[in-house]
Amino acid sequence: MPDLKLLPRNVAAVRLGAQPFDVPVLVAGNPAASLLESGVGNCFPGLECDIRNLERRFFPFLAVDTDFGSLQVTSVDSAAVAAAQAQGGLNAVDAALYGAIATDIAAGEVWQIDGLAGDFGPLGMLDFALSDLGGGSSGPGRLPADAWTAVRLLKEGAVVTLRLAGPGGRSESLAAPRMRYLDANGALAKMFEVGELSQSLCSPWTHDFRDCGCYYWATNHPDIALPPQTGTTAADNSDLATVWLRADRNASPPPLATVDGGADELRYHGINRDWQLLNLVFESRERLAPYAESEFVATPFADLATLLTQMRYAAGVELALTQEYLAAAWSLRPAAAAPAPLRPDLRAAFSEVLRIAIGEMRHLRAINEVLRALSPAGAYVPALQVAAEIPLGPGVWRARATRALTPDVIAEFVDVEAPSTSVDSLYSRILATLVARDAPDEVTQAVRTIMAEGEDHWETFRNVQQWLGRHAPAAYLRATAPAAAALPAQVELQNRYAALLDLLHQGYAAGLPAGAATINAARSAMLDPDGIEGALDAVAAAGFLPVFGPFADLRFVELGRPPDAP
C-alpha cells in the first residue's frame, strides 16, 4: 500500500496513533469556535437577554413587567402620548386614561392588566381573563398557557384590547395595535431603553447563578485584569495582571496572576457576600473611579461616493490581511509532530493566528453588508478585490506580501493591529462619516465591532510574539518561501480559491436570506479537505508558503489604494 492516506472518520480512528494530547475528549463548555449565536442563551434562555423583556412594550405607550402569570404596568411614555394626541393619533379619552395611569404609578399605585382580547395567532381570536390561564394549553379551544405566552402570541399590528384594573377597584380598557419589537431590518426596535432587555438577568446578589445550573455570572467574569491605578508613578500603574476574583481584597499590591493560579479566589459564598467589592473592568483594567470614555473625534469623508470607495478599499485590506495571516499560520510546523516544549506554543500560535484570519474574513463579510446597506438601490457590487497595500499608520503603507511568521513579521502584525493612535485612521473616518450621515444603528455597530476586534487581534499577536519568542525560528517554521505558481499543490490552491471567491461573490450579490445557502457553501468549502484547508496543507507539506492570486477576473483583481486614503 504505497502512500495510501486514510482519513479518520470517527473518534476511535482519530485516537489511533494520536498523541494523548490530541485525543478528542468530551468536556463541558463551549468549543472555541462558538459564535455569539451559539451562546448560552440558546441553552438557558434569558441569559444574554431576558427574552421576557422583549414583550415589555407590546402595547403603545405602556411598559409592563411580567413574571409569566401577571402583567403589571410599570411606566407610561407620557411624552409620546402627548405627541400622538397632538398629531391626532390618539383621542382625548384614551390620552386622559394614560395620564391617570402615569399619575397613579408615580404615586406608588398598581395598575394590572387582568384581561386580553385579540388575535392570538395560531390560537385565533380570543378574549379571556389572565386568571383563566392555568399553566397548560391543550385541546380544542385552548387558551395560552400563561400571560407572557399570551402576549408573545399576539399578532403584530392587529388590534389588542387590554382590560386594566387600577387602584380602588377602578376598571378600564384600552385598544391599540400590538407593537413589534424588531424593526424592518430585524434589529431591536428603538423603543427599548439601554439595559431594558438585560434588567432581569442572573445577578450575583440574587444568588440565582448558583442554582440555575449555568453558573453564568460567576464564569463570565474576567479571570485576570490589570490592577486598579492607584497613583501616578509607574509602581502605582502596574502592567502585570492580577487575579480579578482574589479573595484577599486588601492585598497591596494585588497578587500577580501566574500560571499556577497565584492567589486564592472567592468561592460561591464569598461572591454572594462580597460581590460589591469586585471591581468593574474596562479596557482590561480594574476601575475604582467612574469611567470616562475618551472623546471620539475624526473627520468624516466628503460624500457618499468617497465613503463607498474607502469602504471598498477597507474590504480589500481585510482580504489582504486574511491572506497574509493564513500564509503565516501555514508557515508553522504541525504542532502534533513537534517536541514537547515547542508543541503547546506551536499549537496555540497556529490556532490563534488562524482565529484572527477567520476574524478578518468575518470583517470582510460585515463590510460587504454595510456596503450593501449604504449603496443606492441596485448599485451594490460585492467587494472582493484584494488591497495592494496595507496601512501601518497614518500615511504609512506597505505592499501586501506572503511571508512566514518570523519575529520581524510578528512584530509587524502587532503594529498593523495596534489600536489606532490616529483619529484619522481609515475606520475612524468611516465611522465618523456614518455617524454624521445618521446611518442605521446596525451599520455603525458593525463598524464599531470591527474596530473593537482589532484590539483583540493586537493583544493576541503580542501573545504569539511571547510564545514563539521562546524558540528559534528555524525550530518552528517549516516554510519561508512563497510557492511557485506552477507547483501542483499551488495550482490546486489557486483553483479552489478562485472557486471560493466566486461562491462568495454570488452569495454577497444575492444578499440575505437569498444568498445564505451559497455563503454557507463557501464556508464549508474552506474547511473541507477538498477545499481551502486541504489545499493549504498540501502546499505547506511541499515546503512552501501558500499564495493567493493574482487573478485576471476583474471581480477579484488587485485593488490600488484610493488617492485620498487616510
Next chain:
Amino acid sequence: MNSPGATRPPPHLQFASAVGNHLFVSAYSRLFDLPPGVKIDSTSGAAAELIESLSLPGPEDESLALTSRPNPQSVSLNISASCNLACSYCYAGQGGFGGRQTAAMRWETARAAVDRLLGCADPARPITIGFLGGEPFLNRPLLHRLVDYAAGLGAERHLDVRYSVTTNGTLLTEADRRLLRRHPFAVTVSLDGEEAAHDRNRPNKAGRGSWRRAMQGIGPLLREPGRAQVAARATVGRGNMKLSANLAALAGEGFAEIGFSPLRASPGGADAISGADWRDYVEALEEAAEVELSRLRAGLPIRLTNLAIALKHIHRGFASPYPCGAGGGYFSVAADGAWYACHRAVGEEAYRLGDNDGLDEAKRALFLGARHVDAQTECTSCWARYLCSGGCHQEVAARTPESCDFVREWLRFCLVAYCELRGNRMPSEGVVHA
C-alpha cells in the same frame, strides 16, 4: 489475529456511501475514509498488513481480549412474581419464570440487595437500581419503600443513585407517577405500537387489550415527566412488522424515545422472527430509520433509539467483547435473594453467580470467559463482532445465519448513515499514512 504478511486480514468492512469509500476496522471500531476511487484488495498481503496495523490497540485503548470483572454497578430486582397481563411472548412467564420464582420479593431481601450493591459499587460512578417482574407495580409498597431507602442511603453517602423500571404502564397511580417524577428514573414502557397490534399481543388475563389502560397510566407522566425519562419499548413479532406505523403511533402519544426489539424466541414460539422474516424485519427497521434521518437533517431529534444508539456507538468507536453487563457490572436479583447474571435467566443454575452475601468469583470468571466474543466461534471472522459482541447470551441458541445477517445489514446501514450525516466534515488530526 493473523501474523503480519498473512493474506487473511483481521475482520473489517469496506463499504461505499454517498460521500465516498470507507474502511471499518472491527477491532476498536475504527472508521476511515479511503482516498477517492481507492478500494483495498483484501486478499493481498499488503492489505492484511495494513488492516493488522489498524487493529492494534492505541495508547489509550484497553485490550479487547481482556476478561475483566468490574464491581457490580447496577442490579435489577425482580420484585413481583406475577403480572396483570398475559403477553404471548413473555420471557418471564408473567414473572413466575416457569415456576422458578413463586413469591414476590420481601422487604428484607430487597434491602439486603441494595445494601450489598451500595457497599461494593464504585462510589464515583452512577449506581442503578432497576425494578422488574412480572409487573413491578404489583409490588407497589416495596418499590416505594425501597426507592426512599436507597435515596436516603445515597444522599448520606454522596452517591449518584439512579433507578429504572420496566412496566406495562397499566397500573400506574398518581402516587407512582409522583415517585417517578421525584427521582432520576428511566421508565421503560412495554408497548407494541399501534393500538390494534398492541392489544393483540398484550391482552390482560381476561383477554382484553391493554392499550387504553396503559395510556391512561403513562400519559400524565409523558406530559409532565419531572426527573423521569420515559421510553417505549416495542417487541416485534412476525405478525407486527409495521415499524414505521408503530413508531409514528408511539411518537403521537408523546414518546420521545422508542426502541424496537425483535422477538427471537418465545415460550410458544409462534410469533418469533426466524429465517426469511429477518429480511422483512431489517427492511422495516431501515424504513423507520430513513424517516428519522430526514428528521435529523431537518434539525429534529431522533426518536428511534436503535438508530440513535448505533450512531453514538459508531461515532465513539464503541467496541466491547460483551454485549451487555451481565455478570460484569450488572446482576439481577431474584425474589429469593439469588444474584443471577441476567434478569432473563432467573432460576437458571448456570447464571446463578451469588446471593446477597457475595459473589462466587470463580464461577463468575468462568461465566465471563465462556461468553467473551472471542470464545464464540461463529463470530471469529465477523466484522461486526465488537459492535454486536455476539448478541444476547440468552438468545445465543436462537442465533442463525439469517439473524446474524440482519445484525450486519443493520449496522452497515448505520455506518453509511453516519458517514453521510457527517458529510465532508472530519476530524482534522490523526491522518494515518499507510
